[in-house]
Amino acid sequence: MSTEPKPSPLTLADAARVDELLGLLRADLVAADFTVEALEALWGDDAAAALHRGERVPARRVLDARRREHGASAGLATLAELFVLGVAVPRGELGEALDGLGVDGAIELGLVSEVGEAAGPGGEASVRARLDLRPYAFTDAHGRGEWWVISDLGELALGHALGEHHVLGVGGASMTLSGLMLPTPARRVLDLGTGCGIQAMHASRFADRIVATDISERALEIARLNLVLNGIDGVELRLGSLFEPVAGERFDRIVSNPPFVITPRIEGVPEYDYRDGGMVGDALVEAVIRGAQDHLEPGGVAQLLGNWEYRDGGAPDGDAGGASDGLERVGDWAAALEHWVIEREVQHVTEYAETWIRDGGTRPGTAEFDRLYDAWLDDFAARGVSHVGFGYVLLRRADAAASADSTAGAGRLARLARLERLHGPLGSNEAGLGAHLADCLVEHDRQAALDDAALAAARFTTAGDVTEERHYWPGDDDPTAMLLRQGGGFGRAISLDTGLAALVGASDGDLSVGAIVAALAQLLEVDETALAADLLPAVRTLVDDGMLRFAD
Numbered sequence: 001m002s003t004e005p006k007p008s009p010l011t012l013a014d015a016a017r018v019d020e021l022l023g024l025l026r027a028d029l030v031a032a033d034f035t036v037e038a039l040e041a042l043w044g045d046d047a048a049a050a051l052h053r054g055e056r057v058p059a060r061r062v063l064d065a066r067r068r069e070h071g072a073s074a075g076l077a078t079l080a081e082l083f084v085l086g087v088a089v090p091r092g093e094l095g096e097a098l099d100g101l102g103v104d105g106a107i108e109l110g111l112v113s114e115v116g117e118a119a120g121p122g123g124e125a126s127v128r129a130r131l132d133l134r135p136y137a138f139t140d141a142h143g144r145g146e147w148w149v150i151s152d153l154g155e156l157a158l159g160h161a162l163g164e165h166h167v168l169g170v171g172g173a174s175m176t177l178s179g180l181m182l183p184t185p186a187r188r189v190l191d192l193g194t195g196c197g198i199q200a201m202h203a204s205r206f207a208d209r210i211v212a213t214d215i216s217e218r219a220l221e222i223a224r225l226n227l228v229l230n231g232i233d234g235v236e237l238r239l240g241s242l243f244e245p246v247a248g249e250r251f252d253r254i255v256s257n258p259p260f261v262i263t264p265r266i267e268g269v270p271e272y273d274y275r276d277g278g279m280v281g282d283a284l285v286e287a288v289i290r291g292a293q294d295h296l297e298p299g300g301v302a303q304l305l306g307n308w309e310y311r312d313g314g315a316p317d318g319d320a321g322g323a324s325d326g327l328e329r330v331g332d333w334a335a336a337l338e339h340w341v342i343e344r345e346v347q348h349v350t351e352y353a354e355t356w357i358r359d360g361g362t363r364p365g366t367a368e369f370d371r372l373y374d375a376w377l378d379d380f381a382a383r384g385v386s387h388v389g390f391g392y393v394l395l396r397r398a399d400a401a402a403s404a405d406s407t408a409g410a411g412r413l414a415r416l417a418r419l420e421r422l423h424g425p426l427g428s429n430e431a432g433l434g435a436h437l438a439d440c441l442v443e444h445d446r447q448a449a450l451d452d453a454a455l456a457a458a459r460f461t462t463a464g465d466v467t468e469e470r471h472y473w474p475g476d477d478d479p480t481a482m483l484l485r486q487g488g489g490f491g492r493a494i495s496l497d498t499g500l501a502a503l504v505g506a507s508d509g510d511l512s513v514g515a516i517v518a519a520l521a522q523l524l525e526v527d528e529t530a531l532a533a534d535l536l537p538a539v540r541t542l543v544d545d546g547m548l549r550f551a552d
Contacts, residue, residue, distance in 0.1 A: 017108075018109065018225075018228070019228050021101060021105050021108060021109045022109070022225065022228045022229045024098075024100040024101040024105060025098070025100075025101045025105075025106075025109065025111075025229065026148075026229055026230075026231070027100050028097070028098045028099060028100045028101050029079075029135075029148055031075070031099070031100075032075040032076045032079055032097055033073075033076055034076060034079050034135055034148065035135045035137070035146060036135045036136070036137040036146065037137070038073075038076055039076070039080055039084065039135065042062075042063070042073060042076060042077060042080060043058070043059040043062040043063060043080075044062060046058060047059035047061075047062050051084070054154075054155070056084075056085045056086070059080075059084075059085060060081070060085055060087065063077055063080065063081060063085075074093070074096065074097070075096060075097035076097075078093045078094055078096070078097040079097050079098075079133075082094065082112070082127070082128075082129050083129050083131075083132060083133040083134055084134050085157075086128075086129060086153060086154075086157025086158070088115055088126040088127065088128045089126060089127060090124045090125075090126055090127075091103055091114065091124055091125045091126060091127050092124055094106065094112070094127050103127060106127075107127075110130055110131060111129065111130060111131050111133060111150075112127045112128060112129055112130055113127065113128060113130050114126070114127055115127065115128045129153060129157060130153070131150050131151070131152065131153065131222075132149075132150065132151045132152060132153050132154060132157065132169055133148060133149070133150050134148070134149060134169070135147070135148055135149075136148070136149045136170050136198075138175075138178070138202075139430050139431050139432075140178070140179075140181075140183060140202070140205060140431050140432055140434070141183035141431050141432070141434060141435045142183060142205050142206070145205070147201060147226070147229075147230045148226075148229055148230065149169050149170050149196060149198065149226055150169075150196065150222055150225045150226050150229065151167050151168060151169030151170075151196045151222060152166045152167045152168070152169075152222070154169070155361050160361065162272065162360060162361050164270050164271055164272050164273065165216065165218055165273050166272060166273065166274055167195060167196055167216070167218055167219045167222045167273070167274065168195055168196065168274040168275075169196055169198075170196075170198050173257055173305055174195070174198050174199065174257055176305065176392075177199060177255065177256075177257045177303070177304070177305055178198065178199060178202040178432065179429070179431075179432025179433055179434060180303055180392055180394075180432065180433050180434055180437065181199075181202060181203065181206075181253075181255055181303060181432070181434045182206075182253070182301060182303070182434050182437060182438045182441075183205070183206050183434050183435055183438065184206065184438050185206055185207075185208075186203075186206060186207045186208070186251075186252040186253040187207070187208050187209065187252050188207070188208065188209050188210075188211070188250075188251045188252050188253075188297075189203045189207040189209070189210045189211070189251060189252065189253040189254070189255065190210075190211050190212075190213070190246060190249075190251040190253070190254045190255070190295065191203060191210060191211070191212040191213070191255050191256070192213055192242070192243070192254060192255070192256035192258065192288065192304075193213065193214055193215075193256055193257060193258050193259065194212035194213060194214050194219065194220070194223050194237070195214065195216075195219050195223070195257070195274055196219065196222050196223055196226055197212060197222070197223030197224070197226045197227055197235070198226070199212075199255050199256075199257060200212040200223065200227070200232075200235045201226065201227065201230065201232055201235075203253070203255060204232050204233075204234060204235065207234070207252075207253065208234065209234050209236070210234060210235045210236070211235075211236050211238060211245075211246060211249075211251070212235055212236070212237050212238070213237075213238045213239070213240055213245045213246065214237075214239065215239070215240065215241045215273070216273045217239055218273075219273065219274075220237045220238075220239060223237060224237060242287060242288065242291060243291045243294070243295055246295060249295060250294075250295055250296060250297045250300070251295055251296060251297060251300060252296075252297050252299075252300050252301075253300060253301055253302070253303075254292055254295060254296065254300070254301075254302035254303070254304075254395075255302075255303050255304070256288055256302070256303075256304040256305075257304070257305050258277060258284060258285065258288050258304060258305070258306070259272075259273070259274060259275050259276050259277040259278075259284060260275075260277065260282070260284060260285050260305060260306045260307045261275040261276055261277075261307065261356050262281055262282055262307055262309065262352070262379075262388060263275075263276045263356065263376075263379075264375045264376055264378070264379035265278070265279070265280055265379075266375060266379070268371075268375070269372060269375050270360055272360060275356070275359070280383075281309055281383055281385070282306070282307055282308045282309050282329075285304075285306035285307060285308060285330075285333075285393075286333045288304055288306075289304070289306075289330070289333040289334050289393060289395065290333055290336075292337065292395050293336050293337055293395075293397065296337075296395070296396075296397040297397070298397055298398070298399035299396070299397065299398070299399040300396070300397050301394065301395065301396045301441075302337075302393075302394070302395040302396075303392070303393070303394050303395075304392075304393050305390070305391070305392060305393070306330070306390070306391065306393055307388050307389065307390055308326040308327070308329055308330050308388070308389045308391075309326055309329075309380075309383065309385045309387075309388055309389075310325065310326040310346075310385065310386050310387040310388070310389065311326075311329075311383055311384045311385050311386075312384040313384075313386070314326060314386070314387075316343075316346035316387045316389060316421075326343075326346075326387070326388070326389045327341060327343050327389060327391075327419050327421065328419065330393065330419070331417070331419045334393065334395055337395045337396060337397055337398075338395070338396040338397070338398050338415055338416035338417065339393070339394065339395050339396070339416065339417055339418070339419075340393075340394040340416060340418040340420075340437075341391060341392070341393050341394070341418065341419050341420070342391050342392045342393075342394075342418075342420050342421075342422055342490075343389045343390070343391040343419075343420065343421045343422070343423070344390055344391045344392065344422060344423060345389070345390045345391070345423060346387050346388070346389045346390075346423070347387065347388050347390075348386070348387055349376070349377065349380040349385055349386060349387065349388065350377070352376075352387075352388045353372075353373055353376035353377060353380075354373070356376075357369055357372045357373060357376065394437065396416060396441075398415070414448040416441075416444060416448075418544075422490050422492075424491065425491055426489075426490055426491050427465065427486055427487050427488040427489045427490060427491035427492075428465075428487055428488055428491075429488050429489070433489070433490075436488060436489040436490075436546055439546055440489075440544060440545070440546045443543050443544065443546065443549060443550065444543065444544045446543075446550060447539075447540050447543045447544070447550075448540075452532070452536050455513060455536055455539065455540070456512065456513050456514030456517065456532065456536065457512050457513075457514060458512060458513060458550060458551075459507075459509050459510070459511065459512050459513070459550070459551040459552070460507040460509070460513065460539070460543070460548045460549060460550060460551055461507055461508060461509045461548070461549055461551050462504060462507055462508075462547070462548060462549075463486070463546055463547050463548065463549055465486060465487035465488040465489070466484060466485065466486055466487070466547050467484075467485050467487065468482065468483070468484055468485070468496070468501065468504070468505070469481075469482065469483040469484075469485055470482050470483075471483075481495070482495070482496040482497075482501050483495060483496065484496055484501075484504060484542075484547060486545070486546070486547055489545070489546050490545075492545055492547070494542070494545075494547070498524070499520055499524065499531060499534065499535055500535060500538050502516075502520050502523075503516050503517065503520065503535055503538075503539070504542070504547075504548070506519075507548060509551035513535075513536070513539055514532070517531055517532045517535055
């Protein structure tokens with residue numbers, strides 16, 4: 001198995017020196033304007049799109065053609081070639097781009113190494129990246145932000161498959177989880193399986209203290225580089241598997257992008273630290289979900305991504321139900337906690353195997369690809385697995401007041417237990433889904449504490465991103481279908497009947513639900529009690545979904 005070059009392990013003795021070098025690097029990156037916006041302006045939209053697809057040729061051609069025009073952006077172009085495209089650059093050009101750190105400092109830090117071949121017309125010695133370093137921009141509930149992220153070199157720069165101890169940078173899954181994080185303040189946060197540290201970095205936007213763990217010492221080394229490079233304090237790094245490094249401790253928030261990929265646990269199949277948990281099937285995700293209960297403070301929330309198996313004929317459309325239904329199995333794992341599980345995608349085992357074999361750098365059409373493909377399908381067949389689901393898991397430990405039904409006032413405190421399949425496109429969420437999830441939790445708790453009489457006395461408004469659609473057959477006066485559509489959040493589309501459409505339309509904060517129902521019963525000439533029994537559960541659902549909000 002190919003392995004990527006490794007930086008020297010950090011020690012307490014040289015930590016101060018590393019911090020000094022990272023400070024110099026940070027100043028150089030600022031001076032070079034090494035940002036996402038500047039890079040995309042440097043090589044244009046088409047080349048940027050190709051890079052997102054893992055193709056560097058268009059960007060390299062643009063830089064080659066514009067080399068004489070770089071001028072003030074020469075340093076930016078050098079850093080882009082070296083760290084983003086994985087191309088060797090002349091030592092002198094890197095020295096100009098990293099004027100403060102210098103080439104020797106970059107070598108000492110483990111970012112680059114000298115190579116024998118010359119790069120440039122003058123036969124000057126060249127340097128090649130040993131680590132990936134690139135800007136990362138994001139928007140969350142606290143506004144826009146930008147960091148630099150160090151990770152191991154990818155296939156693009158290596159020219160071969162990843163090593164098993166590869167430390168991944170910012171990928172699609174990590175961006176999904178960071179966007180899901182509740183942005184509400186937290187005292188202590190646990191980032192379980194931190195990798196390059198990106199989730200801990202995002203958590204620093206709302207948390208006082210963070211503990212970030214990983215089974216890989218190398219991942220923790222790189223996470224420390226990223227924290228120091230970006231001036232992020234308050235994060236403690238700990239080595240160990242799953243919850244072992246935090247035994248006996250509790251947290252207000254747990255976030256985890258665990259190594260959830262389901263990989264055959266047999267000799268000859270690569271096991272990648274960043275994606276493979278070393279357990280059979282989906283046992284790793286089960287372990288994280290079940291273990292969260294002992295490490296959450298009352299009212300604390302855990303959020304993670306995961307894969308789960310559909311076994312023994314279980315159908316991903318939910319028809320089979322029971323323990324063989326993958327989503328129901330997750331609900332069983334989470335039964336000790338309040339939970340909201342959202343399945344976003346399902347793949348047949350053949351598609352799943354192909355996806356992750358390619359992810360490791362093995363190309364289709366090779367004997368090695370076929371060998372691994374057989375191993376994957378044999379492993380799934382041994383457990384009767386037909387499909388694999390992917391989605392989001394939110395867990396909450398109810399506080400003492402909400403652990404059982406309350407008799408105080410009108411409270412009923414219904415327990416949060418949602419299992420959903422939302423396989424379609426999401427709504428528009430520039431700052432991520434975290435704020436939407438936080439709002440939904442607050443509104444759920446409020447409606448769940450009301451009995452039907454108290455709910456009928458409440459006043460509601462329609463959320464600002466909600467619109468109504470009506471569809472007519474040509475020439476008809478009455479609509480054949482009515483939909484309530486959510487522009488943000490999960491982009492839900494809810495079918496409406498006449499009563500519910502009228503209730504939502506009248507929910508402008510002036511009239512209570514009960515008053516609206518009474519008026520509708522009179523208008524539609526139906527029994528008010530029966531209409532209320534039909535509409536009040538629908539109101540609760542719309543509140544839980546973030547489509548109706550309490551007016552006050």
